[in-house]
Amino acid sequence: MSHIKIEKISIEDNEAIANLIKNVLIEFGAPKVGTAYEDEALLDMCTTYKGIKKAYFILKDGNKVIGGAGIAPLGGCQENICELQKMYFSSVARNRGLGVKMIQKCLDEAKNKGFKKCYLETLPYMKAAQKLYKKVGFVNIDAPLGDTGHYNCTTYMIKKL
Secondary structure (H helix, E strand, O other), rough: OOOOOEEEHHHHHHHHHHHHHHHHHOOEEEOOOOOOOHHHHHHHHHHHHOOOOEEEEEEEEOOOEEEEEEEEEEOOOOEEEEEEEEEOOHHHHOOOHHHHHHHHHHHHHHHHHHHOEEEEEEEOOHHHHHHHHHHHOOEEEEEOOOOOOOOOOOOEEEOOO
């Protein structure tokens, strides 16, 4: 049996998580513009998520990166809202209950950092992801909050922490 763990990102994880995110977006036919695919953050996720109000976690099977997710303040928003960011899992990590664990880790971190709500955006056809988000208490909202730059992600959800 494999040893699955969630840990904070390290510099050694940068290339693996960037490749995983891009591969998952390609797998789901996501546009390369207006999504995380073109984010400069992918070049150095470890540095991107350093800071008092940020965190990024890696899901590992042994030493292999099989997923990741993070939180950071919602850009362009004055309220105390964080954004669940860059949550992507490889196919081997899906449908194993790991998504709930990863989201809970992120939400616990967000609460510890003083956030009152967590926001996310996703692609409208990523139905399995939306089902997972609803399972942990996210609800749909009609319009985007803040300024994420992900204009192709047109499904918006929020959760009170």
